[in-house]
Amino acid sequence: MHTRVQxxxxxVDSLQDVPLAAHRYLVGQxxxxxxxxxxxxxxxxxxxxxxxxxxxxxxxxxxxSVTMAFAGIAxxxxxxxxxxxxxPINHHFLPEFNIAVLKQSKLVDCMxxxxxxxxxxxxxxxxxxxxxxTADIEQTIVYGAHGxxxxxxxxxxxxx
Amino acid sequence: MQVQSKNFRKTAKKALLDADLRVAMGxxxxxxxxxxxLVVEELxxxxxxxEFARDTKNHVLAHLDYYLTKFESNVQASGGxxxxxSNGEEVNRxxxxxxxxxxIKKITKGKSMVSEEFALNAGLEAADFQVIETDLGEYxxxxxxxxxxxxxxxxVHKTKQAVTDLFDEYHREAGYPRVVERLDIVNQARxxxxxHFCTADVGITGGNFxxxxxxxxxxxxxxxxxxxxxxxxxxxxxxxxxxKVIPDMQALGGFLRLLGxxxxxxxMSVYTTLFNGPKRIDDLxxxxxxxxxxxxNGRSExxxxxxxxxxxxxxxxxxxxxxxxxTNIGGHAYGWVYPGPMGSVLTPLMVGQxxxxxxxxxxxxxxxxxxVCPVMIPLPDLLRKHxxxxxxxxxxxRFQRWGMWVWAQVARNPRLYFLMTSLYVRKLNxxxxxxxxxRRGSFKHIPMLxxxxxxxxxxxxxxxxxxxxxxxxxxxx
Numbered sequence: 001m002h003t004r005v006q007x008x009x010x011x012v013d014s015l016q017d018v019p020l021a022a023h024r025y026l027v028g029q030x031x032x033x034x035x036x037x038x039x040x041x042x043x044x045x046x047x048x049x050x051x052x053x054x055x056x057x058x059x060x061x062x063x064x065s066v067t068m069a070f071a072g073i074a075x076x077x078x079x080x081x082x083x084x085x086x087x088p089i090n091h092h093f094l095p096e097f098n099i100a101v102l103k104q105s106k107l108v109d110c111m112x113x114x115x116x117x118x119x120x121x122x123x124x125x126x127x128x129x130x131x132x133x134t135a136d137i138e139q140t141i142v143y144g145a146h147g148x149x150x151x152x153x154x155x156x157x158x159x160x
Numbered sequence: 161m162q163v164q165s166k167n168f169r170k171t172a173k174k175a176l177l178d179a180d181l182r183v184a185m186g187x188x189x190x191x192x193x194x195x196x197x198l199v200v201e202e203l204x205x206x207x208x209x210x211e212f213a214r215d216t217k218n219h220v221l222a223h224l225d226y227y228l229t230k231f232e233s234n235v236q237a238s239g240g241x242x243x244x245x246s247n248g249e250e251v252n253r254x255x256x257x258x259x260x261x262x263x264i265k266k267i268t269k270g271k272s273m274v275s276e277e278f279a280l281n282a283g284l285e286a287a288d289f290q291v292i293e294t295d296l297g298e299y300x301x302x303x304x305x306x307x308x309x310x311x312x313x314x315x316v317h318k319t320k321q322a323v324t325d326l327f328d329e330y331h332r333e334a335g336y337p338r339v340v341e342r343l344d345i346v347n348q349a350r351x352x353x354x355x356h357f358c359t360a361d362v363g364i365t366g367g368n369f370x371x372x373x374x375x376x377x378x379x380x381x382x383x384x385x386x387x388x389x390x391x392x393x394x395x396x397x398x399x400x401x402x403x404k405v406i407p408d409m410q411a412l413g414g415f416l417r418l419l420g421x422x423x424x425x426x427x428m429s430v431y432t433t434l435f436n437g438p439k440r441i442d443d444l445x446x447x448x449x450x451x452x453x454x455x456x457n458g459r460s461e462x463x464x465x466x467x468x469x470x471x472x473x474x475x476x477x478x479x480x481x482x483x484x485x486x487t488n489i490g491g492h493a494y495g496w497v498y499p500g501p502m503g504s505v506l507t508p509l510m511v512g513q514x515x516x517x518x519x520x521x522x523x524x525x526x527x528x529x530x531x532v533c534p535v536m537i538p539l540p541d542l543l544r545k546h547x548x549x550x551x552x553x554x555x556x557x558r559f560q561r562w563g564m565w566v567w568a569q570v571a572r573n574p575r576l577y578f579l580m581t582s583l584y585v586r587k588l589n590x591x592x593x594x595x596x597x598x599r600r601g602s603f604k605h606i607p608m609l610x611x612x613x614x615x616x617x618x619x620x621x622x623x624x625x626x627x628x629x630x631x632x633x634x635x636x637x
Contacts, residue, residue, distance in 0.1 A: 005428070039444075057444045060358050076428040088444040089391045093384050111413040121238065121374050121436035123446045124391070129428040132384040134346060136297035136313065138320050139188040142346045145296060146353065147384025147431070 005077050005130030006143065007151040014158040015101075019048045021154050022066060022099050026051075029150065031064055031097055040068040040086040043101065057088040058095055065095040069102040071117060072153075073127070075110045079153065081126040082118060089124050093132075098148040100128075103156045161276050161307060165495035165507055165516035172522070175489040184319045185490055192313075192481040195425025196532070202427075203417065212414045214536040217472035220405055221463060227372040227405045228454065234375025238437030240450035247457050248278020251399060254453055255280065255364070256287045258397060264289070264361040268393065270379070270386040271295040272366030273311050273475060274401045274455055276497045277510070280364075292356045294385040296349050303330050309491030311498065312423050312477040317490045320345070353385070363389035363447070367400035367435075368474070369415060370452075373408035376434040377452065380419065384431055396447040398435065401455045403471040415474065418534035423476040458510045466545055470505045472535040479529035479539055485522050494519065501529040501539040508546055517555050520546035581625045592620040 003009055012021050026033045034052040037043050043066060044055055058065050070082040079100050083089045092098060108114050111127075118125065132147030143149055164171065175181055200206050220227050232242045245251040259267065267289050269281070281291045281302075293302040297315035301308060303326050308314030315323075323345055328338045331352060339345045365386050369378040377398050379386050390396045406412065420426040439446030462471055480486040480500025491499035495516070496507045504519040520543045529539045550556055551564075570577050588603075597603055602617035609618065624632070 005426075005430075060354060078428055078432075083443060083446065084440075085442040085444055089387070090445050093387050093391070111416065112410060115409040121376055121434065123436060123439050123443055124387075125376075125434040125436075126387070127428070127432040127434075128430065129426075129432075130430050132382070133430060134296045134383045135191075135424070136295070136300065136315055137318075137323055137342050137345055138184065139191040139313065139316065140342060142342050144350065145346060145383035145385070146294070146350060146357075146388055 003077070006133070007077065007130045007153055009153045009155065011155045011157055013156075015042060015046055015156055018043075018046060018066075018101055018154055018156065019051055023050050025099060025152050025154075026064060026097065029097060034062075035064045035066050035099070036062040036091065036095070037066045038068055038087050038091050043068050058091045060094055062095045064097040064099065065091040066099045066101065067091045069100050069106065069153075071106045071108055071114055072102045073109075073111055073114060074107055076129055078111075079126075079128045079151075080114060081124075081128060083122045083124040083126075089126070092126055092128060093147045096144070096149050097152070098131075098150070099152045099154060101154050101156060161279050161497050163496050163507075163511045163515050165511065165519055168493060168495055168516070168518035168522065171493040171495060172489045175493040180319055180322065181317055181490050184317050184322075185487060187319075188313070188316050192423075192425060192477070196421060196478065196481070197425075199421045199425050199427055203421070206418075206421070209414050209418050210534055210536050213418055213474075213534060214472060216406060216411050216414070217535055220407060221403065221468060221471055224402065224405070224460075224463065227407060228402060231370050231372040231375055231405050232454075234372070235437070235450075235452055236375070238375050238450075240375065240437045240452060243451060243453045245453055245455050245457070248455075251275075251278055251453055251455055251457075252280060252283035255397060255399065256284065256289075258395065258451055259284070259289060259362050260287070264395075266290045266292070266356065266360045267362045267364060268292050268294050268356055268360040268389045269298075270363070270365035270381070270389045271298050271314065272364070272399055273308070273497060274366055274457075275364070275399050276308060277455075277457055280399065289362075292353070292360070294353050294357065294389050295381070296346065296383060296385075299349060299353065300326060303327075307492070307497070309499065310477060310480065311475050311500075317492065357385075357388045357392050360389070360393045362395045362397060363391070363393040364397045364399060365390050367398050367404060367452075368419070369412060370400065370405040371407075371409060371412060371434070372405050374434075374436060376409075376436045378412060379433050379435065380416075380429045380431065381433075382424070382426075382430045387431055387433055390433070390435060391446050394447055395449040395451070396435070396438070397451045397453065399453045399455065401457065401459060403459050403473075419474055419476055422478040422532065422534040462509050467505065467509055467542055469537050470502065470509070470542060472537055473502050473506070474535055475502075476534055478532045478534065479537075482528040482532050484524060484526065484528075494522070501543070502537070505537075505539060505542045505546065513546065513550060513553065514555065517550060520544075520550065578625070578627050582628055585621045585623070585625050588621050589623055 036058045039055040069079045071080040131151040132145045133143045134145035243254045284291050293299045300315040309317040367377040368380045420429045438450040486500040508516040602619045
């Protein structure tokens with residue numbers, strides 16, 4: 001479903017494989033391998049060898065971000081992002097390229113099964129389905145309106 | 161927004177003669193309709209979701225006070241502030257009051273049809289704030305100093321060429337080149353608006369659903385402008401209307417399955433965001449203040465009337481996409497914020513029937529809008545009720561009332577009906593022979609039907625009426 005909504009996707013075996021996959025993706029997009037990363041424990045614990053990384057809030061100069069998805073919804077290919085001190089909101093919207101890491105164990109089949117996993121609501125819950133787009137010029141779709149031009153999901157198969 | 165609906169006949173005629181509009185509407189036509197059809201057919205139980213949405217909205221409208229106060233207390237519990245506005249003036253005053261601080265100058269704004277009802281932008285500009293629309297379509301019409309012509313595609317009436325010229329006029333001074341290709345146009349808007357996003361002091365968005373159980377606002381967009389508007393400035397203000405409340409998160413899923421499919425033919429729009437209060441203490445970003453302005457502006461007066469069904473509307477635009485009147489004349493001809501079938505029902509209720517007497521007649525009663533409406537609003541039936549009321553109010557033309565009376569007498573008497581129709585059919589056939597058009601099979605002009613025959617030919621009828629042929633066939637059997 002995620003590829004149907006014009007996102008790209010790849011699977012890796014463990015969190016340790018994420019940096020290599022991210023590097024390969026950015027080089028493939030002709031973007032320099034510099035990323036701003038959400039300071040979640042999963043992402044800060046990885047060795048980001050080969051990439052220039054910073055753990056802070058994204059600003060408008062950042063071209064690429066790596067984020068950690070709270071969950072994924074299989075029915076619609078949707079990423080679920082829950083804001084917190086480990087997950088800044090702007091990482092999903094400001095950079096041109098957004099790489100989202102999603103653990104396979106965090107997949108739910110539909111939205112109805114997602115809500116019980118989220119306790120008290122944070123400032124934002126972002127349900128993101130594909131890259132930003134607009135059809136405001138003669139009803140023809142153009143990607144990269146205000147949010148990311150491209151959204152790449154790295155699915156981590158291992159449970160740990 | 162100023163009500164111009166009284167001039168509907170004139171504006172509709174003008175729209176039909178507008179060559180640019182015909183090009184723009186022609187390019188848009190069918191796009192939403194075809195994609196909607198595909199994704200609706202894919203979902204096995206679309207009809208069940210429609211019924212669920214209808215019943216949920218009916219339930220909420222019957223207990224609106226309960227759900228709104230529940231919503232209010234949950235917004236407050238999460239650190240937000242709720243403001244109640246009974247009319248547009250109050251909304252403008254509330255928003256200006258929130259923004260009146262020396263450090264606040266620039267306001268970014270996401271798309272909000274509700275705010276068009278009372279020209280919020282003009283109100284803010286009058287109080288010396290700079291307001292920038294950030295949805296691409298809204299940005300385009302803000303530059304052009306126009307109003308939206310579609311509730312989800314506000315600039316659908318603009319051709320690419322028109323946008324090229326507009327951008328050239330307004331961006332040239334800042335050193336931007338003239339852009340012709342779609343991608344370049346979008347990129348230039350992205351660059352220009354990025355500056356505004358990052359320097360705005362307040363962000364104003366609308367809301368698609370208000371979730372009573374959690375005090376959250378659901379906002380649905382494709383561009384991502386809503387989120388940049390809501391999260392980058394220090395203050396986030398949501399301006400939304402009271403009928404948008406739904407009970408809980410479990411209900412939201414059903415509405416989302418209907419909304420994306422009905423609006424743009426998407427299984428899910430790109431960004432569905434739930435906003436809940438301001439940033440939490442240890443959050444790294446987000447606004448420090450969160451305000452929700454709950455707007456009535458005439459809605460509570462529709463509650464409990466024969467038009468209550470229209471308050472179920474989730475503003476998807478499917479009815480107008482499927483309306484032969486809308487797709488030909490575009491949205492501006494309707495003369496107020498909401499065009500198409502839902503607009504023709506809602507506008508007379510909100511601005512007064514006397515100010516929009518022709519809108520209930522901007523309908524062929526073909527019923528497509530009712531068939532596609534995700535919340536099952538019986539739009540043609542409501543338009544018919546408007547027509548009834550207009551006649552009862554004496555707002556119809558005398559010859560119309562007289563004609564209807566004659567028709568009613570004839571139609572209620574089968575023998576008289578048969579006699580009159582066979583006479584008319586015979587008369588037309590004789591006329592066709594006299595005018596030597598019988599062989600061509602159609603009239604170019606018919607007395608008293610000039611409005612119809614001015615744009616198309618009227619076929620010469622068969623020599624006998626349906627009833628006549630039916631009887632003849634029965635006899636021969």
